[in-house]
Amino acid sequence: MKQKPVDTVEFAKAIADETRQKIMAICCCELLSVNDIVDKTNVAQPTVSHHLKILKTAGLVRSERHGKQVLYTLNQERMAEGCCQVAENFAPEHPVELVD
């Protein structure tokens, strides 16, 4: 069940920032507006928008406009693909069970 292969460098760069990982954690299982994320992170709104754009470009968040707001949520499937690809490339002898 192979999908389109992930660019592991782009994937790693996208998640290689503390602020971005905070944002990712916050909107992992929720659909949140930009302002919601601003409130929960104490990061300025332009900074949040900037990080969301990076995550979006990497395919790691989905977004939809609802009226004035734009709601974002983490694309867990794509996250899983990225992790898989990294593990396949760099841990081929250590296949790993991610299920808890």
Next chain:
Amino acid sequence: MKQKPVDTVEFAKAIADETRQKIMAICCCELLSVNDIVDKTNVAQPTVSHHLKILKTAGLVRSERHGKQVLYTLNQERMAEGCCQVAENFAPEHPVELVD
């Protein structure tokens, strides 16, 4: 079977570079000297040493001195841990089978 938890930001930063991923791929399943890596990457020796240090600090390579040479190899187990931790944090609803 939980080990010491991985700092996912440090992990992501360590692998978030094209040159480093080249090095990681090259010494994934082999024990290579710094010069071997230099030859296979066309990257200057100080640059290779620099990247190896970053990977070492993150625990992603092991090294042992053999005479004049220092041999490096990717720590696949730690790579797998890093991938697991990222997936657990950011793809909790998408448990993933990494086994081919």
Next chain:
DNA sequence: TTGACATATTGAAGAGTATCGATATAATAT
């Protein structure tokens, strides 16, 4: 201990990135 080889460290230049104030764009309501 001298010379040769292998790797690590230093120092500097350039590229890239994070951050945020100011401002522009978008959507809605009055």
Next chain:
DNA sequence: ATATTATATCGATACTCTTCAATATGTCAA
């Protein structure tokens, strides 16, 4: 149309990182 709210973009600053030449350190052989 105008005001209000929400988000995106711009521009500047500061910081971090990559890269490599030069040099230092470490190892071994003669």
